[in-house]
Amino acid sequence: MFFETLLLATGNRGKYEEFRAMLPDSFVGRLLFAPEVGALVVDETGDTYAVNAMLKARAWARASGLPSLADDSGLEVAALEWGPGVRSARIVEGTDEDRNRWLLGGMAGRKDRRARFVAALALSIPGAWTLVCEGDCPGRLAEHPSGEGGFGYDPLFLPDGFDVSFAALPAAVKNAISHRAAALRVLQELLSCEGSSGDSPHAVDV
Template sequence: MIRVVLATHNAHKVEELTRILGPALDGIELVAYEGPEPVEDGDTFEANALIKARAAAAFTGMPALADDSGISATALGGAPGIHSARFAGTRVDADNVAKLLQELGDERDRSAWFTCAAAFVVGDEEMVEVGVWPGTVLDEPVGGGGFGYDPVFKPEGLSVSAAELRPDEKNAISHRSRAFGQLMPRVRARLLE
C-alpha cells in the first residue's frame, strides 16, 4: 500500500474525495495532513493547488494530492473564484453564500461554474488537472446536503441544487470528480506501474 497525503484540513473534502476516488485508490492509502497551512497566494486555482501539494509533500516526505476549488459567477466577472472560501472574510459557508447572493442581488444573469484544480506532487514531478461544473446561482439556499456553495448552485441540466443531490449523485458529476477523474490515472501510472 502506497501512502499519499491529502493536503487539506477540510474534513468534508477528505470524506468527499475518498468517496469520489473509490476504486482509483486501490493500492493507495490516503493519509490526513496534519501540517501547517501554506499561504495560498497564487492567482489561479492551479497555482494554489500546487502550493498546497508542494507544502504537504515537503512537510511529510510523502507524495501529496491537493485541490483548490471555488465558484465563479459570470455577472461578477468570475468572482469569488479563488477567493471563494474567504469571500465574506469569515471562512463560514453561510456567510460566503449570503455575500454571493447579496453581490448578485437582482442580477438576471445567474450563470456560474464551479472549478476544481487537482494537483499531485511526488519528488520534483508535478501534475495538475482541472474540472469545471457549469450551472446557475439560485435566489436562495435550497437543500441540506453538501457544503460550501452547494445550496445555491443548480448544476446545468438539473432541476435541483447541488445540496439536494445524494452524495453519490454529486460525486459522479462534480467539478472535483471531473478534475480527480482526469488526474488519478496519471497518479496511478506514476506510483503503481
C-alpha cells in the same frame, strides 16, 4: 498507478469525505487527512487554482515525505465578472452561511445567473514531480439556498441538468458530476497514459 498511502492536503473535512468517496480502491489504499498527520499552514498566494493547489501539494509532500494530493477550487459567476474565483473561500470572513449571504446580496436584481465550479488538482511525489490538472461543473445560481449536504456554496449551485442544488443532491450523484470529480478523471487518465515518468508534459519538477 496505485498509491498505497496518499495524503490529502486539506483541512476541510467535507473535501476529505468527498475524495474518500470518489477515489477508487484501485487508485489508493489509504487516504490520510492532513490535520491528522501534522500541522502545516500553506499560504495560498497564487492567482490561479493550479498554482494554489501546487503550493499545497508540494508543501505537504515535502513535510510528510508522502505522495500528496491537493485541490484548489472556487465558484465563478458570470454576473460578477466570473468572480469570486480563487477568493471564493476568503471573499468574506466568517462561515459558509456568511459567504452565501454575500453571494445572494451580490446577485440581487441580476437576471444572468450562470455559474460554474472550477477545481484544480495537484499530485506531488516527494523529490520527483508534481502533476496539475483542472475540471469544472457548469450550472446556475438559485435564488434561495436549499439542501442539507455539501459545504461552501453548494446550497446555491444548481448543476446543469438538475433542478436541485449540490447540497440537495445525493452525495453519490454530486461526486459523479462535480468539478472535483471532473478534475480527478483527468488526473487518472493522465496517470494511466503516462505512468509515473517524470518527463510527462503535464508534470513539473519539484
